[in-house]
Amino acid sequence: MTKSVKVIIVGAGVSGLKAAETLISCGKLGKDDIVVLEAQDKVGGRIQDSKIDQSKLGIPYALGALWYHDSLANSVLKEMLETGLLKEEDIYYDDKDGPTYTSEGQLDVSGLRLNRVLEEVIQFFHLYFNTERQNISCDEVVKEYIKSHSFFLTTEQKQYIRRAMRYYELWYGVPAETADGRMVLETHQGRNILNKKGYTFLIDTLLEKIPESSILLNQPVKSVTQRGGSTKRVVVGTKSGLEIEADFVVVTVPLSILKLKADDEFGITWNPSLPSKTQNFINAVDFAALGKVIFEFNNVWWNQDEDQFLILPDEIESKHWFNADGSPRPFSFPALAVNYSRLYNRGGSLVILTPAPLTDYLESHPDQAWTYFKPMLEKIAVNSVEDPISTITSSWTLNPYIRGSYSAVLFKPTNSESKNPDDLEGLELGNDVIRFAGEHTVTECSGCVHSAYDSGVREANWILNALQDFTPNL
């Protein structure tokens, strides 16, 4: 027998829960009108804080999002502060001008005027894409800058520009050789604020408004079928055989799941097929893997006054990033080490960001993390380097319902559909019954918690608006 509700939400991450909470809070829908189907045995999606027993220092770490980005326009930050759920002591600006290292030691960024050059490289990206429409990779644009601007650059600057621009891999989660150059054009609206509190409280806050009975765990969705004829209702089928019918469905599964073929064990069958514009977007945009490695130590053996340490990669060809045994060679990828000891005065801990494909390897081989990072972290040492007392890694790439971190635009050969930037305007492409939400459905600051949150509000409001002049089809 098919259960019937007004709205099905597929996915209990922040966008799905916010959509559910918005729908319920308006007072027009009852507690039996909404069902949230979650594939995993827990809610929260890609928001995940480490369990306290994983830390020998008793520190909770955000394994998913760590910062409030775009703090001038961040709805989550604004609302959580207004409601008093976030307090002054829960946030921390960790953006002091930090030191940069290479395999040769600390880099004299100021003496090399490297910051001025890097600012200019960003300006060059804008000029480049103002005149050239061909999509090339981040790294190719940087090489183009160096080539066309060679006269104005010192030998030393030329040596560091490409390596320093790989810093962006720690935003995008993919190598600069692979990332579409247009990713650099994204503008930001305010500083990043480190979220000491983690994000679990946000999920818990949303859950307070949603009846427990509305959320069905362990229900991976396998099919979305839109009825034809006089009724436009949609039937959602799960792996376990559950079938629920609804007037509207909000699909918030990660882009990595949408990209799977229907016959994949974790794929969704769409009946009828998704419109070509929607499918083109899903094909054109990719899924990155920004990961985290957290080391805990008995003591702080680096400069405790610094917020962050940036370690630049060597100039290593991508075919040499990994050894024959599959292990990564140190200094193959940029690393940003956040000095968590500034936040918690207990032993020492560093939270390190990693881009794909390093993330994939380290998440599968957490015991190899110290082998990879030790030679790099030795550069920041001011006292004797200690071995970690514990290592915690994210595991996004191992989770079949997630498969990475967030959406990214990868460089494709010229015959790709993604050639025209207008094709990448987000997945706000639902029809009048099937809607999409999640970080991949927004244009600005995709990949951010507040964007996913906002997309949940957007789709809930779309449905509330549609319900106003809605005649139910039974």
Added chain:
Amino acid sequence: MTKSVKVIIVGAGVSGLKAAETLISCGKLGKDDIVVLEAQDKVGGRIQDSKIDQSKLGIPYALGALWYHDSLANSVLKEMLETGLLKEEDIYYDDKDGPTYTSEGQLDVSGLRLNRVLEEVIQFFHLYFNTERQNISCDEVVKEYIKSHSFFLTTEQKQYIRRAMRYYELWYGVPAETADGRMVLETHQGRNILNKKGYTFLIDTLLEKIPESSILLNQPVKSVTQRGGSTKRVVVGTKSGLEIEADFVVVTVPLSILKLKADDEFGITWNPSLPSKTQNFINAVDFAALGKVIFEFNNVWWNQDEDQFLILPDEIESKHWFNADGSPRPFSFPALAVNYSRLYNRGGSLVILTPAPLTDYLESHPDQAWTYFKPMLEKIAVNSVEDPISTITSSWTLNPYIRGSYSAVLFKPTNSESKNPDDLEGLELGNDVIRFAGEHTVTECSGCVHSAYDSGVREANWILNALQDFTPNL
């Protein structure tokens, strides 16, 4: 008797000379077809390098433009390098991260995370003008940022933001209280390169292509009369009674002259009156006064390793910027001191930028310059402060044919015509006979040498294009 030519160019600054050079170089106009009328007894307009006898250290200083701005897209820089007239030793990047001082001494910019805050303030300007169309002053936008963002700012940051944002006065030449906030939105295309060689060589290069007989000095233009009827020719009359008739006229006088009333001794009578759109632009845009004060010393008593020293003003209400006797109070305005001793290893010299109204005072009272700056420069001293052996100042505000430095958009009360930014799209507003060129006629990087230069090319090409299908009216 009225002389007759094809093109009259009013003003022998860089835009006028470049227009003349472009017209002559095309080979379609003879040497008698063009007349350049210059009001002063010399060419070059606002490009002016100090005379060598003004310097006790034998150093030539650029009293007008000092940098090649927007170096990724600077036509003058590109052409002069290509032709070999500018060599590697003629340019210098003076943009090392420099120290900042206040009346209390050196400011710990990094420790205060002030650079991050100031980056955010700029992002706030963009957000502000994306949503609010009302034109308010730079300083008001900054105050709005501090107010709306107060929770996120430390007490110390709040103390320095307004003062640090007054740095922009050294770009705009006017106080932040007066500058329209939209001036901050201007984007840059590449680093600034200090021009060691000065700009006289550029004027000299253009003069090589223009017959000496084509340039008439000491001929301030008093009237521009466009004939009606079957002929559209225009007659330009000068103060000395000269009348020249032409098919086209390119007016390159500074905006400050265009703003004068017809009955002003230095004003121009337009017959018929300028079109209302042109006149509205002239009324809406103002004229700033960025000035220079150069001190020479026997020795370098500051840190010779720094390129520049930024000295922030105190928080002084504008009514207290000047003492009762009219002299400026130290620390009333921001100052940027360029360490010229990095370029010339002879004694010590500092080139200091000043905004209006300080510029006006110091240009009229150069003997007071050291009194004003001494308490400020004491802050950068690492050895005993010496008195200067010579002081050189610009004198733009004293020159009746210039009256300042370059165009600027000032904040006007809400009933001003400048409310709509679209009104400020430059003075590319000529008709089919009377054309305009000069720094004030470009939207991007107005006030820059290369913009004036480009505007000369633009108008010359416009005329060459018009001449192609032109039947002379005799």
